């Protein structure tokens with residue numbers, strides 16, 4: 610079930626550059642539904658379902674999460690950390706974390722300097738701390754999954770919910786003329802790095818990314834005419850973000866598929882941020898690309914919240930498109 614897959618996926622630690630555990634889980638799950646699975650040098654998991662002479666369509670969701678990396682171990686046992694990806698210390702501080710070693714801790718910021726983050730793993734001195742962590746080790750938020758009716762909240766909906774959509778789509782995809790290549794990418798949060806090489810390897814005729822976008826239907830956002838997306842109004846068809854202007858043919862095909870099948874959708878113009886197709890569409894001699902986005906509140910906070918109907922809508926839209 611889509612929800613169960615999502616809950617499992619958000620619970621596997623895997624910050625940028627360290628996505629192996631997530632890739633191993635997905636490889637096992639997707640195996641019965643594809644003809645070929647390979648992993649490239651960058652750690653991208655590339656899963657091919659052969660077609661019958663049609664086009665090659667690449668789907669991608671990024672496996673990596675934002676998190677922290679240890680830069681130093683203090684005499685008193687605290688770990689100094691830097692960010693892996695777009696960490697906003699205001700959103701991430703005072704949270705429980707899990708370290709590469711499995712040790713649990715708390716991330717906090719120095720009083721009066723909310724950019725200086727440290728992790729407390731309960732060590733009383735450097736010697737104790739070094740048994741649980743080394744310079745270069747990662748940490749991620751060790752958050753809870755909260756189910757609230759149709760909505761569900763957890764750290765790392767970005768972009769494990771995109772991975773869940775791609776996985777669920779491959780599980781339910783019937784034979785098609787098109788070859789469909791599901792790629793679970795690495796290092797998106799540090800600059801679309803995995804997608805850059807995966808796009809070259811796959812060499813698709815069309816690429817579609819699955820990622821979250823900002824849902825701004827919350828009290829903290831001043832209500833203006835412009836809201837990127839809202840929860841529960843359907844998956845969003847991206848027209849533009851800061852990394853791509855979606856190919857008009859891809860946008861048109863998505864709209865047509867949604868309308869034919871009666872799947873609710875919204876249109877997305879995002880004035881900040883980008884995702885994997887931002888790199889892929891500029892590869893080789895260009896790739897017609899677009900994105901189906903899952904509206905998400907509190908992006909890059911530990912309580913990223915989506916609506917399960919939008920998630921299922923994204924799967925339905927893909928199944929009607931491919």
Ligand SMILES: [Zn+2]
Nearest residue numbers: 767768820821
């Ligand atoms: Zn993302």
